[in-house]
Amino acid sequence: MKDKNRTPSVKPLARERIAVLFSEAEKVYHKHPEYSDRYVALARKIAMRQRVRIDREHRRRYCHHCYRYLVPGVNMRVRVHHGWVAATCLECNKTTRYRVERSHDNTE
Numbered sequence: 001m002k003d004k005n006r007t008p009s010v011k012p013l014a015r016e017r018i019a020v021l022f023s024e025a026e027k028v029y030h031k032h033p034e035y036s037d038r039y040v041a042l043a044r045k046i047a048m049r050q051r052v053r054i055d056r057e058h059r060r061r062y063c064h065h066c067y068r069y070l071v072p073g074v075n076m077r078v079r080v081h082h083g084w085v086a087a088t089c090l091e092c093n094k095t096t097r098y099r100v101e102r103s104h105d106n107t108e
Helices: 010-028 033-050
Strands: 076-081 084-089 095-099
Antiparallel strands (some): 084 095
């Protein structure tokens, strides 16, 4: 059933709030990492409730297993091998792999 009380202007607002939560998580991580994890949880909750996809750059900033905010070199190990990036969460030791994006710049 379609929600009749949801206005079409809610989804851009949800995306904006998610972006703000991830920027706040990045700012506060070094002082209070537990706050960053809470911001990730709130962003996920907003995305699920409003049925909005989290942007790719934000999706890669948290562990999809333990939902911790990830900072490369602090609680995340990043390896690049044959066009694939392997990001390992050092909290739960789960690895996420994704393809390296190549730019289509032909100015050689």
